[in-house]
Amino acid sequence: MTDAETFLRLAFAQAPASEANAAISRTREEQEDSRSYELVLPGGDVRAFLLERALPKLVDYLESVGAKLPGCGGVFLSVFAGDTLHFIHARDAMQLLAEWSGASLEELKRRYGPR
Template sequence: MDAAADELLRLAFDRAPALEANQAIARVRAQQGDELSGATSYELVLPAENVRSFLLDYTLPRLVDYLESSGAKLPHCGGVFLSVFSGDTLHFLQARDAVELLSRWSGLSMAELKTRYGPK
């Protein structure tokens, strides 16, 4: 496995077979949500190679824009978790943990991420 994928997926708080994705996402949504609503799943599929550049060039800008637009503001990213498909496994990560790692990799602070990739 790609070293960047390995580092990202070590952040997972839960895993499930990808074939059971719908049930697993529903379960985690219910576990992570509050009494009024479930949490939101942000789903992505990791490529087999060049994971770090995929995450920094493609995923990070879209994820930050989504989080800021939906009210799940950085750095806490409340109510959002990532459902990351890698091979035949689905990995669940807190959005805040993934953003923190990608922030470190990019060399951009949370404020810089918001300015660069947040809603205009």
């Protein structure tokens, strides 16, 4: 299984990317006014992209909006991969990214959280 497949298997729902606005709004309502954090997966090295580019920004965002690690309450990721939009709970994504990075969630918070 590729890293992209492993990451996208975390999705709790999917929708066509062409219906993104409606799908994100619907998911916010279903998740009780959750916040959406959008990502576009590259076609290349997904693990490197997620760990080097997305993870630092995601941790900073989560901590800044009060969606503290480890639970990341109220935030889901809207991940565009090809023509499909995948919805992943931020807590699930963070668990996998912590595992891939070899760092604990506390270490990631210290490393990338707001200063």
